[in-house]
Each structure stands twice: as structure tokens, then as C-alpha cells.
Amino acid sequence: AQSVTQLDSQVPVFEEAPVELRCNYSSSVSVYLFWYVQYPNQGLQLLLKYLSGSTLVESINGFEAEFNKSQTSFHLRKPSVHISDTAEYFCAVSDQTNDYKLSFGAGTTVTVRA
Amino acid sequence: NAGVTQTPKFRILKIGQSMTLQCTQDMNHNYMYWYRQDPGMGLKLIYYSVGAGITDKGEVPNGYNVSRSTTEDFPLRLELAAPSQTSVYFCASSQRTSGRMTDTQYFGPGTRLTVL
Numbered sequence: 124a125q126s127v128t129q130l131d132s133q134v135p136v137f138e139e140a141p142v143e144l145r146c147n148y149s150s151s152v153s154v155y156l157f158w159y160v161q162y163p164n165q166g167l168q169l170l171l172k173y174l175s176g177s178t179l180v181e182s183i184n185g186f187e188a189e190f191n192k193s194q195t196s197f198h199l200r201k202p203s204v205h206i207s208d209t210a211e212y213f214c215a216v217s218d219q220t221n222d223y224k225l226s227f228g229a230g231t232t233v234t235v236r237a
Numbered sequence: 238n239a240g241v242t243q244t245p246k247f248r249i250l251k252i253g254q255s256m257t258l259q260c261t262q263d264m265n266h267n268y269m270y271w272y273r274q275d276p277g278m279g280l281k282l283i284y285y286s287v288g289a290g291i292t293d294k295g296e297v298p299n300g301y302n303v304s305r306s307t308t309e310d311f312p313l314r315l316e317l318a319a320p321s322q323t324s325v326y327f328c329a330s331s332q333r334t335s336g337r338m339t340d341t342q343y344f345g346p347g348t349r350l351t352v353l
Contacts (some may be wrong), residue, residue, distance in 0.1 A: 132277065166241070166327055166344030167280075213279060223333075224270075224295070225342065227279035 125150040125216050129228035136204055137236055144199040144231045146188075146214035156197040157215040157225065158188055167213065173197065184208075209235045239263055241345035243328050249351045250318040258313040258348050260328030268331045269311040270342065271295075271303065273324040280327065286311055287333075318352045325349050 130145040148154060155174050159167040171182040178190040188199045197214060214228040244259045262269065267288045272280040272295075282295030286305040300322060302314040311330075315322060326348045331340040 127279075164346075166346045167329075167342075168344070169341050172341070224282060224285065225280075227281075229277055229279045 125226050127216050127228035129231050131231050133232050135234045139203045141202050142204050146197045148216045150218050152218050154216050154218045158199050159213045161211045204235050206235050243345035243348050247349045254318050255316050260311045262330040266330035266332045268333050270329040271313045272327045320352050323352045
């Protein structure tokens with residue numbers, strides 16, 4: 124079975140500073156990888172996903188994540204954050220061993236301060 | 238197009254009471270899911286459905302029941318509420334097609350349940 128580890132539970136960051144959220148997964152087969160974002164008092168929304176092809180994937184609001192198969196990682200980065208990026212971020216993985224259902228990490232809370 | 242809607246938004250139950258959490262999607266998705274979210278634990282899958290009339294257990298099904306009589310609706314039933322069921326519950330839906338083994342899940346806004 125697959126699993127996901129998000130290495131940081133809380134990440135405080137100043138506005139316009141860069142941020143990196145770390146995600147490692149374990150799986151014995153090919154995986155699909157996702158980052159979801161949850162703004163305060165809302166449901167989760169897909170931020171970006173890796174299915175195949177280029178290992179660097181980008182979102183429309185400036186986030187990017189890189190699939191690194193050798194290190195089994197899918198870290199999320201943004202070069203300059205805004206106050207509006209304050210949210211909880213979840214890494215998720217799916218593979219054929221679980222009928223492609225999502226397994227979520229515990230989440231990373233990003234708090235952006237002015 | 239409302240997406241995934243959930244009712245109620247908040248509920249307080251006493252131990253032993255029962256209730257149904259409602260979930261409706263208007264995207265004609267075939268797959269629907271129920272998750273619970275506990276602090277520091279991420280989301281855990283309770284039940285899911287691959288289409289009307291078909292449901293299956295997820296990772297943490299004990300204490301819950303579901304049904305899927307229509308494509309749109311996927312209610313979650315708690316029969317004998319316990320304090321361990323205090324959580325935030327999310328419903329999600331997705332469209333999975335043959336040959337495409339993954340899909341984007343769309344989440345509702347959640348139901349915050351407290352059992353006292």
C-alpha cells in the first residue's frame with residue numbers, strides 16, 4: 124500500500140518570501156501525485172498534479188512541484204508568496220494497489236505574514 | 238453549476254443519536270467519496286461509490302453506512318454517534334472513465350460534527 128509523509132506540519136513565512144513544502148511517498152509501483160489546497164473553512168481544491176511526462180508541473184497561481192522518482196518526493200514550491208496563500212496544503216498519492224484511490228498526507232499549514 | 242454541496246454545515250449530536258449527512262453533486266460524476274478530516278491526520282476515506290447502487294468500504298468505515306440510489310446523491314449515515322466520530326466530514330466526486338485510471342476529485346465545503 125502507498126503512504127504519504129509531509130515533513131512539516133506548520134510553515135510560517137513572510138509575504139514575498141519563497142516557500143517549500145516537502146512531501147515524500149512510498150509505493151512499489153508507478154504513482155500519480157497531487158497537491159490539494161484548503162483555504163480556511165472551505166473544502167479542498169486541486170492545486171496541481173503529476174500524471175506522466177514532464178516531472179515539473181505548475182499551477183496557475185505560481186506554485187510548482189517536481190516529481191523525483193529516485194527520492195520518492197513531490198515537493199511544492201512558490202518563489203514569492205502572498206497573504207492569500209495562507210492555507211493548509213495536502214499532498215496525495217494514488218496507484219493501482221489501491222484502485223487509484225487517494226491517500227493523503229497529514230497536511231502542512233502555511234501562514235503568510237506581512 | 239453548484240458542484241458538490243453538503244448539508245448541514247454544523248451539527249452537535251449527543252452520544253447514541255443518529256443522523257444523516259447529505260451530499261449532492263450536479264456534475265454527473267460517477268465516483269463519489271466520503272472522507273473525515275481530523276487535526277494532524279489528513280483525510281481518511283470512509284466509503285466510496287463507483288456508481289448508483291454500488292458502494293464500498295474505505296479505510297475507516299466502522300460506525301458509518303452509505304447508500305447511492307441516484308448518481309447525484311450520496312448520503313452518509315451515523316447510526317449510534319460516538320465521541321470518536323467528532324470530525325469534519327467531506328464529500329467529494331470525480332469522473333473516472335475507462336482507460337483513465339485517475340481523476341480530479343471535487344470537494345464539498347464540509348460538515349463539522351461534534352458528538353458530546
